Amino acid sequence: MDTFLSVGIVAAYVAVLTFVALRARAARRFSDFSLAGRALPLALVFGSLAATYVGPGFSIAFVGKGFKSGFLFLAIGLAYAVQNILVGLLLAPRLRALKNCHTLGDAIGQKYDRKCQVVAGLISVGLCAGFAAVMARAGGVVLNDIFGLPSWSSVIVVVGVTALYTTFGGLRASVITDAFQFTTFAILLPLTLLWVLIFHLDGGAAAFARQAETATSVGFDSTSLIEIVGLVTAFLLGETLIPPYANRALASRTTSISRNGFMLAGFFSVIWFIVMIAIGVAARSIVPGGTDEDRVLLNLIKAVMPAGGYALLLVVLVSVVMSSLDSLLNAGAVAFTQDIVKPFTKLPDETALNIGRCATIVIAVIAAAGAVAVPSIITGLLICYTIWAPAILPALIIGLWSKRPRPLAAILSMGVGTLVAIMFQFVFPSVIDVPAIIPALGAALMAYLLGHWLEGIKSGA
Amino acid sequence: MEVITFAIVVIAALFAIGSGVWVATALVRAISRNRTTQTTLPQASDKSNHADI
Numbered sequence: 474m475d476t477f478l479s480v481g482i483v484a485a486y487v488a489v490l491t492f493v494a495l496r497a498r499a500a501r502r503f504s505d506f507s508l509a510g511r512a513l514p515l516a517l518v519f520g521s522l523a524a525t526y527v528g529p530g531f532s533i534a535f536v537g538k539g540f541k542s543g544f545l546f547l548a549i550g551l552a553y554a555v556q557n558i559l560v561g562l563l564l565a566p567r568l569r570a571l572k573n574c575h576t577l578g579d580a581i582g583q584k585y586d587r588k589c590q591v592v593a594g595l596i597s598v599g600l601c602a603g604f605a606a607v608m609a610r611a612g613g614v615v616l617n618d619i620f621g622l623p624s625w626s627s628v629i630v631v632v633g634v635t636a637l638y639t640t641f642g643g644l645r646a647s648v649i650t651d652a653f654q655f656t657t658f659a660i661l662l663p664l665t666l667l668w669v670l671i672f673h674l675d676g677g678a679a680a681f682a683r684q685a686e687t688a689t690s691v692g693f694d695s696t697s698l699i700e701i702v703g704l705v706t707a708f709l710l711g712e713t714l715i716p717p718y719a720n721r722a723l724a725s726r727t728t729s730i731s732r733n734g735f736m737l738a739g740f741f742s743v744i745w746f747i748v749m750i751a752i753g754v755a756a757r758s759i760v761p762g763g764t765d766e767d768r769v770l771l772n773l774i775k776a777v778m779p780a781g782g783y784a785l786l787l788v789v790l791v792s793v794v795m796s797s798l799d800s801l802l803n804a805g806a807v808a809f810t811q812d813i814v815k816p817f818t819k820l821p822d823e824t825a826l827n828i829g830r831c832a833t834i835v836i837a838v839i840a841a842a843g844a845v846a847v848p849s850i851i852t853g854l855l856i857c858y859t860i861w862a863p864a865i866l867p868a869l870i871i872g873l874w875s876k877r878p879r880p881l882a883a884i885l886s887m888g889v890g891t892l893v894a895i896m897f898q899f900v901f902p903s904v905i906d907v908p909a910i911i912p913a914l915g916a917a918l919m920a921y922l923l924g925h926w927l928e929g930i931k932s933g934a
Numbered sequence: 935m936e937v938i939t940f941a942i943v944v945i946a947a948l949f950a951i952g953s954g955v956w957v958a959t960a961l962v963r964a965i966s967r968n969r970t971t972q973t974t975l976p977q978a979s980d981k982s983n984h985a986d987i
Contacts (some may be wrong), residue, residue, distance in 0.1 A: 496965040516960030523953075652961040659954030663947035670944070678940035685939060741953055747946040 479784035480620075486657075486788040487634065490650060490795075494638035497649035503825040504704040506643030507575045507807040508724040513648060517724050518734030523741050524655035524796035525717050526553075528852045529611035531742075532662065532749060534795050536773075537766025542692020543685050545802020549701065550746040554739045558732040560714055561735030565722040567873045568714075569731040574802075577719040577869060578812030584872035587816045592814020592887050596864045597716045600857055601805030602836050604715070606843030607853035612794035613776040613844060617788060619770060628844045631794060636837035639799045640830045644724055644807070647799045654792035661789045663748050665774065671756045673777050676758075685754045706873030711858025711910065713866055716804035717797075767850065802840070805831035856889055859898050863890030863913035867921045881931075882924030890917030 500506035513521075538546040567857060574580050578597055582590025612631030613624045621628070638646045714722070718735075725731035756773040764772055774786045809832040810825055820828070847853040867890065868883035893916040897909035905912065 493961075493965065514960060514964075516957050517964060519953075520957035520960070586936045649961065649964065652957050652964075656954045656961065658956040659957070660951050663950040666947050667944070670940075679936045681943070682936035682939045741950075744949045744953075747943060748950050749945070751943040 477677055478781050479787070482781065482784040483788055483791075486791070490634075490653065491638075494642060494646050494650050495644040497638075497642045497661070499641045500643035500645060500826065503810070503822050503829060504575075504892075506803075506829050506876030507811065508720070509645040509648055511724055512726050513721070513724050513730070514726060515730045515733055515737075517648055517652055518730055519737045519741070520558075520655040520722055521651040521719055521800070521826045522718060522734055522744070523659070524651035524740040525721075525800040526712065526738070526742065526797075527655075527658065527745060527793055528608060528797035528854075529790075529794060530854050531745065532613075532658070533767055533770050533790065533882040535746060535749035535853050536753040536770040536908045537768075538692075538754070539688070539750030539762070540756050540760070541688070541753075541766055542696065543688030543690070543754055544750055544828045545689055545696060547743075547746050547750055549704045549708055550663060551743065552705045553712070553746075554715055554742045556709050556799035557739030558736050558876045560722075561732045561739060564714060564870065564873060565725075565735045566728040568719060568722045569725055571723075574723055575720075575811045576723075576808045577716055577865065578808055579867060580719075581865075581872060581883060582812070582816070584875075584878055585868070585883045589868070589880050589883045589887070590812050590862050591816055592884060593865060593868070594808050594816075596861075596887060596891060597808035597812065598805050598836070600861050600864075601716055601808065602839045602843065603857045603860075604854070605801040605805065605836060605840035607847050607850060607857065608794050608798040608801065609844035610847040610853065611850050612791060612798065614767075614850075615794060618787065625759045625845070628841050631791065632798070632837050632841040632844075633799045635795050635804060636834060639802045639806075639837075640833045644720060644803050646685055647803045648721070648724070650799060651796045654796035657792045658789045659745075661786060662752070665778070665786060666748055666752050666755065669752065669759070669773070669777055673759060674755055680758065681751075681755060683899045684757045685751075688754055688757060699906055703911065706910055706914075707855060707858050707908065710862040710866060710914070711855070713862060715861055716808055716871065717800035720800075720804050720807065721784045723818065742875050781903065793918045796918065798840070802833050802836050805836040806830070809836075856898055859908070859910045859913065860891060860894045863917040865890075867914070867917045879925050879928040881928040886921035889920035890914070893917070 504510060535546060568580055571580055571583055574583060576597065578590045578593035581593040609628050609632050613628035616622060616627035617624050638650060648790050666870060721734065722731045725734060753769060756769050760769055760772045774783055778786060806829045812828045814820065814828055815825065863886050868886045872878045872883060890913055894909055894913035897905065897912055
């Protein structure tokens with residue numbers, strides 16, 4: 474009976490999602506596929522941004538962190554909120570103000586030159602495929618938990634459904650379905666918290682505050698200062714303007730919507746972290762102490778919810794995954810078409826649209842295959858953050874703020890940043906105590922300055 | 935202090951739910967506008983979709 478109910482709820486969810494995706498309509502032009510016609514209103518920019526960043530890391534993993542270390546991760550998560558607000562104030566409006574700009578690579582190409590655009594495109598596509606593989610794995614884990622399907626078939630179902638609507642609808646479908654998925658989890662997970670606080674918490678407010686204090690003290694005692702610095706750096710810079718966020722900045726109806734969308738998303742992240750961590754804290758009196766961090770939310774829901782509620786919330790977790798996955802597939806496909814193919818050949822609009830669609834499918838296949846190799850959800854995300862920030866941010870941020878940035882500086886910065894991040898992450902992970910993102914960022918900045926100086930000498934400036 | 939911590943958590947949950955409702959309203963408006971456009975301009979095939987979302 475429970476299985477029937479679970480299957481029924483999941484089927485109903487998929488039916489509603491399909492309806493919403495169909496209402497978004499198929500993209501007819503490449504500008505619809507890549508930028509949704511540059512017509513997104515504030516609520517959809519905000520909802521889509523929040524739906525994209527609230528992946529398994531900011532839901533399942535944050536509940537686990539609240540369970541183990543109380544509100545420590547709220548302090549670390551504030552760095553993420555600050556990042557979004559700074560992007561809203563300083564970068565998103567400048568990005569949106571660029572003409573004929575579809576991607577970050579495009580922005581880098583306009584500020585530097587075509588070679589830089591291609592390099593940025595390669596990094597964007599690689600990182601989108603990497604992030605998508607992490608999301609595919611997370612989706613596989615959740616579906617596996619609902620139906621007991623083998624992991625590989627769970628991954629195929631999640632990636633297949635997501636790829637289907639993203640391939641045809643492009644960014645428009647991604648944003649519309651993100652809004653639906655955001656609505657689902659932004660209402661149901663906080664309701665779960667209120668349900669636990671009202672009906673399952675013995676001792677009321679005093680007991681909750683005591684649990685929070687104990688867990689937070691344990692968290693601070695068991696985390697070194699250098700670990701906190703590394704985590705704050707990763708949260709501050711790791712996801713800054715990754716391709717799906719940049720696409721939403723570019724697709725906003727106006728520059729002020731672009732700015733306000735990021736700022737609201739930043740403020741919402743604080744609210745969201747409080748809710749997720751509070752669920753983890755409340756779970757301390759319900760879930761056994763030795764529970765694995767990634768299982769706390771699922772075990773809590775199993776313990777406190779009736780069967781239908783459990784299935785409904787598993788659907789919420791599928792939403793969390795799919796809303797991030799669709800954005801990554803679309804962003805990777807747009808970056809491939811705009812930054813890697815278009816610089817070499819003049820494409821008719823229809824051909825560009827078809828290439829974008831094919832690229833969506835190819836990236837989805839790569840993500841599904843790569844999901845097997847992802848070590849764990851959090852580790853996979855941290856690897857992607859470690860590479861993204863040094864590879865792109867120095868060249869992008871300096872480029873957006875300089876009047877005449879020099880291409881050699883961007884090429885060196887992107888190349889050195891990527892190589893140093895990969896080297897410290899995979900080849901010599903234990904050579905230094907600090908997280909790889911810090912030396913890689915330093916190296917990328919030095920390489921930028923060197924390139925700027927060398928090109929200045931070459932041109933006699 | 936205990937009550938303040940608890941109150942902040944409850945207010946955060948209500949804010950999150952409010953955000954969900956706000957985005958849901960915008961979503962319904964966006965997809966209804968799509969339907970209206972489709973009904974009134976059934977064959978405006980290659981026109982820009984700028985007003986649709």
